[in-house]
Amino acid sequence: MSSDATDTTIALGGFTFATVRLELRDPSGALVELRAQALAVLRYLATQRNHVVTRDELMRAVWGDVIVTDGSLAQCVAEIRRALGDTAHSIVQTVPKRGYRLMSEGAAATAAPAPAGGFEQVIGFATGADGARIAYAASGEGPILLRAPHWMTHLDWDWRSLVYGPWIEGLSQRFRLVRYDGRNWGLSDRGVAPATLERSTSDMAAVADAAGLGRFALLGVSGGGAIAIRFAALHPERVSHLVLVGCCARGGLRRGAASITAQHLDAYCRLIEDGWAQDNAAFRQIMTSQMYPGASADEMHSFNEMQRVACTPQEAANIRRLVADYDASEHLPDVRCPTLVLHNPHDAMVPFEESRLVASSIAGARLVPFDSPNHVPLCGEAAFAQMNRLIDEFVLGDAPAKIGAHTSNNTAGATALPIVASRRR
Template identity: 30%
Template sequence: MSPRNLTAPTFARTRLGSGPGLLLAHGAGSSLAGTYGPVLEALAARHTVVGIDYPGSGDTPRSTTPLSLDDLADQLIAAADAEGLDRFAVSGYSLGGPVAIRTATRHPQRVTALVLTAAFPHRDNRLALASSVWSKIAASGDRELLAEFQLMMALGTQALESMPAEQLRQTLDHVAAATADGTSEQTDLVGQLDVRDDLTAITAPTLVISTTDDRLVSTALHRHLAETIPHAQLADIATGHLPMLERTDEWLHLTTNFLHKHNT
């Protein structure tokens, strides 16, 4: 058995299903349910799924200090400890990608596989600008404007342009209502972090899922992950930044097949 992490669990967490362990790390401005909601039931059919909500998301109180990538990774491990999971795969989406990467490098004996979706090792100029604008809009408290920005940046061309006007209005209302209170702090972290030095130390089998119509995180950043993490596999999904919503079955097929191949 691996030594347990000493960090006390303080973030709200979710546990579902049974089977091999699978930790989930969500994206900025969202929550565990907001990111993984369309696929949670299917993942829990084969795995013991455990995930956390970052400060200001779900039932986790908003932080009064800047967020730390190490703290997010340690809280993910603390949730696994609290739920009795010794070994587990980790799925990280967008900001959750660096969280999953840091988890894997800090606890290599416990992480059995990594799935990195629409993820990034550092911010390029586009992501730096987008995260800065996103954070400023969130800090303004204008939820309608924030929803418009998020939808414009996150949805792929096909998904966005296929919406009738009324559906677009309803979707904007839903996004505005669901936006995490801690969005500003979470997107600030997106604009600051850099895990490039972690990548060559990853020993777990890794699947990088590249969202090829992504306006927020470029495919060049996805490919940097796949080319630098030892023996990583790369899979493309023709979608925007929300593949679990836009191409639910395709994402599930890629992810569950990869995890099954590596017996997790």
């Protein structure tokens, strides 16, 4: 396969396989090891996915002129099936007297175009108060911008996605962007104590300390808004600017007469638990359609896969329940830093009234509506360019030399950068 071939990532029963990087990853995003020959067989089947490939064709593609027996091919197929947990042979199908067929939903987690200068991030781990390891990544140079965790992230995937990727890479060209996965999803520890608002705020402090951040601008997107608000109120000495995009201080259960019902939330979470991990993206599409109704088919597919990879169905439901119960409204009057609130008046996820509450409760906060069909603007929209311009003017235009200083005061128990480097060239 040529070195300039398009790297397509396909979904395989909860696993994913990148056809050029030759990476098979399990539902948690962990790399699954396969022998080189098994990877070559999987790659060729992937290029012909959903079509029958004869044994002779497979053997020529993988072994060329080297004479091997059918047993070598059968061994590779068996190894692939074991790695995928495909005991029913429903993913790698045997077609009697013909060959094999790899069944896949299609392209997954399609990569956003790489910028001319490439993208590089360095991944490290902070240690929460309860010992949970929180994964964070730093990319770019300039004033520091710390992004709160939100639905749904995975440090080794979100920068490749069509939805998050362009924004992450763009911000990294103008800031030292530090972002992290919340506990129980992405590269952070799984199966640990739940991400309550209080615990999530503590985790943010642990990340800031581990990454050696002094005073920084703080970005809260969607469900990360309540965490960012509470942190800014409790740590005014650390936050120079607060930017909130599509956020609220109160979760869906905490909005008085405008609250969703517990029955509504429970029904939604049961759908997540039952269908999140399926190859069929119908259940994940429910959330995608609410957040990004104006997205292209490729962008929706990319976000659907992002959600599947980010965490387990049970944790996705748990996170949904937790965020719906967040309430940082009591902390709004205590936020003293300059604050910019950006919100879509037609947002299907978070009512515009919630942003009015936030902006009117923080002294001097500025509220700017943006025109988009989506919860957060996507690359290519006029609102996307507007959002980035406003953030740049707000943060960089206000004495940027006063923010973003790196410090060497990492706390005990934190693992300082660098740990793992991820690059796109």
